[in-house]
Amino acid sequence: MNISKDMAKLTYKALDDKKAEDIKVIEIGDISVIADYFIIANGTNSSQVQALVDNVQQELSKHGYEPKRIEGVRSASWVLLDYGDVVVHIFSQEDRLFYDLERIWRDGKLVSKEQLED
Template sequence: MDKISKEIARITYNALDEKKAEDIKVIEIGDITIIADYFIIANGTNSSQVQALVDNVQQVLAKHGYEPKRIEGVRSASWILLDYGDVVVHIFSKEDRLFYDLERIWRDGKVVEREQLEV
């Protein structure tokens, strides 16, 4: 995984944590797919928090010069995807996270702990 995607993952993790996202998971998937290097999965407790998480991730990454290539699901506020190329951020409502269970689907990836993201 390259240094830039690791930096984006670290900044994203911290931005989610700052707004009290629940159960932040970083999954390294670069060895099993060409989609991305990392999936970051988190959830909020309600639609307002989900939106606050999305806004904070975008603002903090923009300050570091990173803009999303694509954003999906903003209107629903139950599963929002922020595509930063090699890092894809999934921010869910609690119910949708359980329903879609991306951690199970991507279980062949390697879960990365916060400390491992420090450059």
């Protein structure tokens, strides 16, 4: 398995374990040099957003993956975890609707949970 797909799978599981809403994995490697995957999810409140961020960091760290950059932790309305090949966006419900990253990256390929397992 390639490293970025492994990170995406671990991230999905970490988000799912903490009941993130509407987890989307978008494969963007063919359309952008930014990353291989964008992962977008949201929490229902700032406490849950923080719990999602913490769980992703803990889970990936256990497997030797550390973020290159983290943005937005103080506000807990849009937190970006940049792992290089995988960029994780964890939003509040309102900010997710406002920024609508899925629309911006609609040329990317949506990847299902099952496809990550392959």
